[in-house]
Amino acid sequence: MLTQSSTNNITKTENQAGFLSARKAAINIPMGNAVIEGPVAGIILSGMQLSKEMDSFRQPDVQLQSLVHIAGLPRGRVYIVHKGRTIVGYVTFHLPDTCSRWHDHPRIIEIGGIEVTREWRSCHVGGTLLKFVFRDEFWENFIVIGLESFRNWDLKGSHLNVWEYRDMMDRLVQQVSFNPCFTRMYDVLEHPANALIARCGVHVSLDDWLFFKQIAARPPRSQA
Numbered sequence: 001m002l003t004q005s006s007t008n009n010i011t012k013t014e015n016q017a018g019f020l021s022a023r024k025a026a027i028n029i030p031m032g033n034a035v036i037e038g039p040v041a042g043i044i045l046s047g048m049q050l051s052k053e054m055d056s057f058r059q060p061d062v063q064l065q066s067l068v069h070i071a072g073l074p075r076g077r078v079y080i081v082h083k084g085r086t087i088v089g090y091v092t093f094h095l096p097d098t099c100s101r102w103h104d105h106p107r108i109i110e111i112g113g114i115e116v117t118r119e120w121r122s123c124h125v126g127g128t129l130l131k132f133v134f135r136d137e138f139w140e141n142f143i144v145i146g147l148e149s150f151r152n153w154d155l156k157g158s159h160l161n162v163w164e165y166r167d168m169m170d171r172l173v174q175q176v177s178f179n180p181c182f183t184r185m186y187d188v189l190e191h192p193a194n195a196l197i198a199r200c201g202v203h204v205s206l207d208d209w210l211f212f213k214q215i216a217a218r219p220p221r222s223q224a
């Protein structure tokens, strides 16, 4: 098991642009050809733009700044689908917040947002992006967790209800071996369609997996 201090050392070097082994792949869908790439350094992202149809979380220009910020965080990773300088899809990863219940765990990385530009949705861009990301051996050393929360879903734009949306999210993330997990996290318990999802890398030890399950089952801090 890595100690917290050794994890800190790794995270400081991992985000140097020269260290990141960025990969690329072509993607062809009816709307056109694009490139999947990542992890992408913040300096590259700052010279790009987000498609105007990407406003699920924030306005595109504000969200782009957020991607640049995440790319510079310890273990922050941003993967994009782009057509020239226009980003049409992205997924982000970062370490748990220092205030979060997961902060004590040395092997956890959180999946942040995933978004595909509206006119490119339902064409397997999101699924292809995730498969590209998890082809990297790097992830096999970590438990990647995510919060499926109806608060982040584009229910209006998709014309899906919460259960249909949850089903779509499950089908999306199951392609790269995420599964829903038991938790007492308030953010999950507040709505029955919400879920904690996790992907356990093949090199993660049983102790680290059990520690994850123990943290997941902790009651919210106010009830502890």
Ligand SMILES: CC(C)(COP(=O)(O)OP(=O)(O)OC[C@H]1O[C@@H](n2cnc3c(N)ncnc32)[C@H](O)[C@@H]1OP(=O)(O)O)[C@@H](O)C(=O)NCCC(=O)NCCS
Pocket (backbone or CB within 6 Å): 056, 112, 113, 114, 115, 116, 117, 120, 121, 122, 123, 124, 125, 126, 127, 128, 152, 153, 154, 158, 160, 168, 169, 171, 172
């Ligand atoms: C969630 C999102 C990234 C999915 O990207 P996408 O490129 O549309 O997803 P895919 O086309 O790869 O589809 C993934 C699965 O969902 C299914 N799906 C996609 N759109 C669907 C729809 N409108 N209705 C039902 N199922 C749908 C696909 O068939 C696929 O399942 P399958 O592999 O079993 O066929 C995209 O909808 C999006 O950007 N939504 C807004 C932001 C958001 O909600 N992010 C998630 C919260 S962080």
